[in-house]
Amino acid sequence: MKIHKEGYSTLRNEIIILLLINFFIFFIFNQASEYILIFSLIIFVLSIYFFRIPKREFQKDNKSIYSPCDGKVVVIEETLESEYFKDNRIQVSIFMSPLNIHNNLFPISGKIIYEKYHPGKYLFAWNPKSSTDNERNTVVIENSEISILCRQIAGALARRIISYTKVNKIVNVSDELGFIKFGSRVDLFLPKDTIVDVKIGDKVKGGKSIISRLQ
Numbered sequence: 064m065k066i067h068k069e070g071y072s073t074l075r076n077e078i079i080i081l082l083l084i085n086f087f088i089f090f091i092f093n094q095a096s097e098y099i100l101i102f103s104l105i106i107f108v109l110s111i112y113f114f115r116i117p118k119r120e121f122q123k124d125n126k127s128i129y130s131p132c133d134g135k136v137v138v139i140e141e142t143l144e145s146e147y148f149k150d151n152r153i154q155v156s157i158f159m160s161p162l163n164i165h166n167n168l169f170p171i172s173g174k175i176i177y178e179k180y181h182p183g184k185y186l187f188a189w190n191p192k193s194s195t196d197n198e199r200n201t202v203v204i205e206n207s208e209i210s211i212l213c214r215q216i217a218g219a220l221a222r223r224i225i226s227y228t229k230v231n232k233i234v235n236v237s238d239e240l241g242f243i244k245f246g247s248r249v250d251l252f253l254p255k256d257t258i259v260d261v262k263i264g265d266k267v268k269g270g271k272s273i274i275s276r277l278q
Contacts, residue, residue, distance in 0.1 A: 066115065128257075128277070130274055211251060
């Protein structure tokens, strides 16, 4: 297991703040507080757990669409995708709890043909309006077989979306797309005739779980 690079500054700042709190209590009140120390350790361990990146062998089958993140499938439905395709698509939404791995991966190989960041609200990630109203980043990946839209969505706790993409960049399946801090959701918009291999409630792993197979 390693720590994601997006966690370095957060963990450094936490160490400084927690040390200052504990030193302040010790020197000002002339006593060491076991409870404050234990609480500080719990906060720091949880932060390490959040930014963890476990060693994982990713799949590279170009005939499959892989999950872009770890989490739970909460939506599978036909809906209008109004930002880029402007037609009906199959939407597959994956909710990422604060305990999930939070780096996001490309679900297919191809070329980035569209990317746009949208500032917005911080509704809970399971709210249907979060897909269009929350802070979000939209990426469209295209290859000779398929074109799909992947949308990173900030949740009520998440306040920052990081994207490592740019238009015309060539990417491989399971390459890192970006990162969302502290609870979030990722939506996939697939062609209407897509046969989805997962169901609502399934727990999926980024780069390993297959969302759909290309015909």
